[in-house]
Amino acid sequence: METRELRYFMAVAEELNFGRAATRLGIAQPPLSRAIQQLERRLGVDLLTRTSRSVALTEAGAVLLREGRAALDAVDAAARRARRAAKTDARLVLVAKAGASAELLAKILDGYAAEPGAIELEVELCGVGEQEPRLRDGRADVALLHRPFDSLSGFDVEELTTESQVVLLPAGHPMSTRASLTMAEVAALDLPLPRWPLRDGTYPPGPGPEVRDPAQILQLVVLGRAIVVLPDSVRSQIGGGVVAVPVPDAPLVTTVIAWPPQSRSRALATLIRVAAGL
Amino acid sequence: METRELRYFMAVAEELNFGRAATRLGIAQPPLSRAIQQLERRLGVDLLTRTSRSVALTEAGAVLLREGRAALDAVDAAARRARRAAKTDARLVLVAKAGASAELLAKILDGYAAEPGAIELEVELCGVGEQEPRLRDGRADVALLHRPFDSLSGFDVEELTTESQVVLLPAGHPMSTRASLTMAEVAALDLPLPRWPLRDGTYPPGPGPEVRDPAQILQLVVLGRAIVVLPDSVRSQIGGGVVAVPVPDAPLVTTVIAWPPQSRSRALATLIRVAAGL
DNA sequence: CATGACCCATACCCTACGGGTATCGGTCAC
DNA sequence: GTGACCGATACCCGTAGGGTATGGGTCATG
Numbered sequence: 001m002e003t004r005e006l007r008y009f010m011a012v013a014e015e016l017n018f019g020r021a022a023t024r025l026g027i028a029q030p031p032l033s034r035a036i037q038q039l040e041r042r043l044g045v046d047l048l049t050r051t052s053r054s055v056a057l058t059e060a061g062a063v064l065l066r067e068g069r070a071a072l073d074a075v076d077a078a079a080r081r082a083r084r085a086a087k088t089d090a091r092l093v094l095v096a097k098a099g100a101s102a103e104l105l106a107k108i109l110d111g112y113a114a115e116p117g118a119i120e121l122e123v124e125l126c127g128v129g130e131q132e133p134r135l136r137d138g139r140a141d142v143a144l145l146h147r148p149f150d151s152l153s154g155f156d157v158e159e160l161t162t163e164s165q166v167v168l169l170p171a172g173h174p175m176s177t178r179a180s181l182t183m184a185e186v187a188a189l190d191l192p193l194p195r196w197p198l199r200d201g202t203y204p205p206g207p208g209p210e211v212r213d214p215a216q217i218l219q220l221v222v223l224g225r226a227i228v229v230l231p232d233s234v235r236s237q238i239g240g241g242v243v244a245v246p247v248p249d250a251p252l253v254t255t256v257i258a259w260p261p262q263s264r265s266r267a268l269a270t271l272i273r274v275a276a277g278l
Numbered sequence: 279m280e281t282r283e284l285r286y287f288m289a290v291a292e293e294l295n296f297g298r299a300a301t302r303l304g305i306a307q308p309p310l311s312r313a314i315q316q317l318e319r320r321l322g323v324d325l326l327t328r329t330s331r332s333v334a335l336t337e338a339g340a341v342l343l344r345e346g347r348a349a350l351d352a353v354d355a356a357a358r359r360a361r362r363a364a365k366t367d368a369r370l371v372l373v374a375k376a377g378a379s380a381e382l383l384a385k386i387l388d389g390y391a392a393e394p395g396a397i398e399l400e401v402e403l404c405g406v407g408e409q410e411p412r413l414r415d416g417r418a419d420v421a422l423l424h425r426p427f428d429s430l431s432g433f434d435v436e437e438l439t440t441e442s443q444v445v446l447l448p449a450g451h452p453m454s455t456r457a458s459l460t461m462a463e464v465a466a467l468d469l470p471l472p473r474w475p476l477r478d479g480t481y482p483p484g485p486g487p488e489v490r491d492p493a494q495i496l497q498l499v500v501l502g503r504a505i506v507v508l509p510d511s512v513r514s515q516i517g518g519g520v521v522a523v524p525v526p527d528a529p530l531v532t533t534v535i536a537w538p539p540q541s542r543s544r545a546l547a548t549l550i551r552v553a554a555g556l
Numbered sequence: 557c558a559t560g561a562c563c564c565a566t567a568c569c570c571t572a573c574g575g576g577t578a579t580c581g582g583t584c585a586c
Numbered sequence: 587g588t589g590a591c592c593g594a595t596a597c598c599c600g601t602a603g604g605g606t607a608t609g610g611g612t613c614a615t616g
Binding site: 001002003004006008043044046047058059060061062063064066067068069070071074075076077078079081082083084085152153154156261262263265 | 279280282284321322323324325333336337338339340341342344345346347348349352353354355356359360361364365413430431432434539540541543
Binding site for chain 1: 588599602603604605610611612613
């Protein structure tokens with residue numbers, strides 16, 4: 001199977017319309033129809049059920065859509081990493097959620113910089129859910145992820161720290177002087193929970209504000225427009241105006257360092273060793 | 279990057295000789311040379327340093343060789359899984375090492391068969407190191423692997439059980455009546471340790487016999503031709519003639535259930551849930 | 557119920573790319 | 587110095603992949 005065929009199929013499978021898919025691919029519709037037919041012949045499997053009005057995925061097509069995305073990402077990642085390996089200014093790109101695990105990140109950076117033979121370590125802070133694709137397609141080399149929030153699927157990981165969670169309240173809030181709160185009490189406050197982006201970048205429907213990273217949400221808490229439960233380490237991020245109250249029965253959050261399998265360069269191995277040893 | 283180009287590059291990178299690589303690919307040498315040149319132009323990177331006598335990998339080439347293999351496996355796996363998804367006789371293929379975790383495996387099979395909607399579960403018993411490639415390229419859906427022996431890199435896993443290890447001795451052996459032995463004592467017995475295959479299927483050099491799976495080795499132990507330390511669960515496999523003596527300071531072995539990322543079908547999810555719940 | 561919009565497949569043509577053969581040019585060994 | 591070896595180049599050919607025109611089936615609309 002060629003990547004061209006796979007890309008064509010992915011476009012059709014996503015659009016469920018040959019015309020639109022062809023436009024997206026920058027080709028005409030007939031060659032696209034033929035390419036898909038040929039792919040089906042070669043695989044010996046029907047991927048799409050076409051009527052003269054619509055296109056739908058078969059069982060096999062759904063599988064190929066899911067697996068194909070991973071395969072194309074792997075091919076892209078291979079190309080991107082090969083290109084990057086040729087650059088003389090070798091560097092490692094680490095992605096983390098803006099505002100999460102700040103001290104841990106600082107410790108990792110300091111610890112790695114102190115290693116002999118350390119190369120430049122570029123830190124990219126991005127929104128929730130943006131790390132995984134970057135790591136998958138080779139734009140980043142390593143990420144700090146948080147279980148159980150982030151999907152660790154397909155990455156190699158090493159556990160770093162485990163923290164309990166706190167609820168953030170505006171300074172004057174009646175509950176803000178409590179020593180701890182339960183999840184039930186938090187829910188009873190009847191403030192909207194923020195909505196985090198889903199895997200595909202869209203937001204689930206609901207009342208809460210749409211947010212992309214932990215940093216963003218602090219403002220909303222100050223304004224009393226949202227309530228949020230976050231890992232304990234956000235304490236270091238909050239200034240005046242916001243109070244953190246422990247929520248003992250919230251799930252524990254584990255910060256992990258994650259990297260793509262099969263890509264353990266010398267520099268990456270060092271970074272992982274440093275991070276795991278902290 | 280097309281898979282054809284990648285396959286061509288992999289052949290050259292492995293052979294380090296255009297002529298032999300071309301033969302292996304079933305094409306002539308000149309088109310292969312051109313294809314590689316074109317790939318280098320497209321990536322904007324030198325992958326190989328050629329003299330008129332020899333070919334060597336550049337830094338970027340080494341990266342592409344490593345990453346490319348994973349990418350090609352992913353593409354093959356996507357095709358294979360799509361093909362299998364179309365078969366009506368849907369079934370799940372589980373690979374395990376012959377002779378390892380036998381009771382656990384039996385419990386998983388029984389537990390899964392009792393689930394509503396369970397489909398046929400085919401068990402393949404294979405040698406050490408054969409599971410990973412099968413899982414990677416789509417020939418198998420799920421595997422029982424043993425940490426720290428097997429590489430879990432690139433798979434999603436769920437831990438099942440942790441066991442200590444025992445040393446196997448022939449029944450009449452002077453040490454066979456001991457309650458336990460240390461690793462140092464085992465080493466002092468001066469019997470050859472068996473050699474397990476490496477990732478590429480070859481065996482490391484050394485004096486011990488070449489073995490492929492735990493079952494195979496029992497005979498050698500009876501004959502006094504080898505000594506081996508294995509997870510506690512082999513006890514159920516050994517008949518007369520062999521005695522298992524605990525080795526408390528041997529590393530703990532964790533049996534995990536592993537599956538390829540992005541491929542969590544309904545049946546697979548059920549199987550994992552059943553296994554993890556035992 | 558007829559007509560048009562929509563959508564995928566087919567027919568047909570053309571170009572460019574992938575592959576083949578012959579040969580060159582450079583390097584090492586004997 | 588000569589031959590063996592090996593990758594690159596030159597040149598040719600077939601076909602795979604892309605384009606345009608159009609067919610044919612289905613649904614919506616007046």
